[in-house]
Amino acid sequence: MIRTGSRGAEIMEDSRVLLVAVNARFSHASLGSRFLLAAMEVPLRTQTRLLEFTINEEPADLARQIAACQPEIVGIGVYIWNRRLVERLVPLLREALPTVKLVLGGPEITHDVQSPLATSVDCVIRGEGECLWPEVCRDWLAGRVVAHLPQPQPPDVAGLVMPDHEYLDADLRHRNVYVEASRGCPLACDFCLSSVESGVRHFREAAVHESLQRLLDRGCRQFRFVDRSFNLGGARALRLLAFFLERLQPDMRLHFEMTPDGLSPALRDLLIRFPPGVLHLEAGIQSFDAVVLETIHRRCNLDAAAEGIRWLVQEALADVHADLIAGLPGETLVQFKAGFDRLHALGPKEIQLGILKKLHGTALVHHEAAYRLRFRSEPPYDVQETSTFCESELHTVRRFAAHWDRVVNRGHFPASVKLLMQDAPSPWARFDGFSRQLEQTHGKYGIGLVELARSLHDHLTRTCGQPASEVRAALRQDYATGGRRQHLPVFLRD
DSSP states (O other), X not given: OOEEOTTOOEEOSSOSEEEEEEESSTTBOOHHHHHHHHTOOTTTGGGEEEEEEETTSOHHHXXXXXXXXXXXXXXXXXXXXTHHHHHHHHHHHHHHOTTOEEEEESHHHHTOTTSHHHHTSSEEOOSOOTTHHHHHHHHHHTTOOOOOOOOOXXXXXXXXXXXXXXXXXXXXXXXXXXXXXXXXXXOOOTTOGGGSXXXXXXXXXXXXXXXXXXXXHTTOOEEEEOOTTGXXXXXXXXXXXXXXXXXXXXXXXXXXEEOTTOOOHHHHHHHTTSOTTSEEEEEEEEOSOHHHHHHTXXXXXXXXXXXXXXXXXXXXXXXXXXXXXETOTTXXXXXXXXXXXXXXXXXXXXXXXXXXXXXXXXXXXGGTTTTTOEXXXXXXXXXXXXXXXXXXHHHHHHHHHHHHIIIIITOSOHHHHHHHHTTOSOHHHHHHHHHHHHHHHHOSSOOOHHHXXXXXXXXXXXIXXXXXXXXXXXXXXXXXXXXXXXXXOGGGOO
């Protein structure tokens, strides 16, 4: 296989260095790996190739494809979603390539260097690797010994090469294109890895705009920014939004993570100028309980955040994805339900209900004893119970979240869901009743659309007492607006 990048570097099938990315799904293109590639200058870059896989593939198949390239160095990024696969992959690579140098990096290994996985490889690069990775490769390829590597200071991102040229044209057509204008976060939430470092580091603004322009010129129309709390970037954020406003395309889609209590008047003035459907904004709330947020050191004006989300939905006409986390220290199920009801009333398009996870290196360790936090020892390290949230209650949230994602977030049944939730004193209680029934008949996962439609029909007519004619009309509307009119279930046909 030959891959030619926009800088003209020709990558041959038998490469001396391989970067291996194991993504959660095909649509995710590894931004971190592309930054590492961009940091490698010619001739090292021409000797390096990126292989991307997904966690749904067999480790033996990955090992076979990697070994076929006959590399001298293999670097693998380790994340919470792929750790178990990497643990199975490493010994297979040792067997297939006895002399290969294996390098691991990524957040899962940076703060777990004494683990069997970390000690089974030749080198672990801790933290951001744009500076160390090329240096390690050059030393090994030149026959020099690579000594123990201390964790370096985070690089000056203003000096990094933007990796837009490392996206193939096929990536732009079929996958999410991730981009970055800053690293770090001004917040310091105890559950988040971004709290490990302090402050925000900005890429050179001109370089960011030039990189985005090159992607636009190549036909890219969907950009997913991975910056934490994008809107807290002040004037830089305003200029970036203005950049896109000046280059609007009918099929443009922009994803940003925003702190909803930090929407300045100048920011609102720009956001409201985007047409509906362009902005997809992730607004993290995590909890609507001020004491809980104070416990985990998350700064948030909850009233301002609620007003901000409502404004984004109703005035900016943005698609808002809002998050809540169950199992935070000190929070109860009663408080979590109340938070859900308050968030639902604000009208976000998607509500993601997550379970607290203990990521390596975070400050959650300081709360374990006081709140009796018990976490799963295997990825994703989700909490099993706390002093205020028992195991069965967390099961309730997991079941509710799975069904909410399938029925509501995916947008297959908007009219029917509206019928289900109308005049509900508690949106949580109303949907929880349906979710419990759904679990009894179909479980949590693997429920087909026809089964969901039938379940909605039966619950609305039998349990909620809705007129069958209205329920059938809503379900038919959902199938029509979703482009599935030709697949209308038999029970909905006249």
